[in-house]
Amino acid sequence: MADSKNNSGSLNHIGERKYARKKMMGTDPIVAQCTTMDATFQARVQDVSSTGVFVITSKKLDFGQEIALTFTFPQNGQTIKATGEVVRITPEGVGVEIKLFFNE
Numbered sequence: 010m011a012d013s014k015n016n017s018g019s020l021n022h023i024g025e026r027k028y029a030r031k032k033m034m035g036t037d038p039i040v041a042q043c044t045t046m047d048a049t050f051q052a053r054v055q056d057v058s059s060t061g062v063f064v065i066t067s068k069k070l071d072f073g074q075e076i077a078l079t080f081t082f083p084q085n086g087q088t089i090k091a092t093g094e095v096v097r098i099t100p101e102g103v104g105v106e107i108k109l110f111f112n113e
Contacts, residue, residue, distance in 0.1 A: 041080035045070065054080055055102065061093065065102040070095050076105055 039054040041064055052064035062078060070076070074095045081088045090111040097104030 037083040039080050039082065041078045043068075044077040045074060052102065061096070061104060061106045063097070063102060063104045070098065070103050072096070072098060076103075078105065 040051050041054050041062070043050050043052050043064065043066070048068065050066065050068050052066035052068070055063045055065050057063075062080075064078070072095055075092060076095060077090075077092045079088065079090045091107045092109045092111075093105040093107040095103045096106045
């Protein structure tokens with residue numbers, strides 16, 4: 010599906026994504042260690058793309074808040090360490106746009 014953008018440059022509706030997302034809600038849940046300036050907590054990874062991650066959490070986070078995430082893919086043991094900012098907030102959790110990946 011081609012991306013169609015409105016006059017502000019944002020996607021017209023939530024179903025249209027610039028980058029494909031991979032759902033992570035299978036039998037092996039992925040739990041991210043999350044750290045903000047205020048707290049450290051765990052959150053379940055719902056989906057991942059090349060530029061971001063959505064995590065399920067009841068933790069109160071603010072739009073634009075910086076967050077560090079570390080999680081491991083159980084299929085291949087690859088660990089991701091990254092920092093990003095909250096770009097989406099829903100009742101289920103938050104979407105984080107990754108700004109910087111760290112090498113292990």
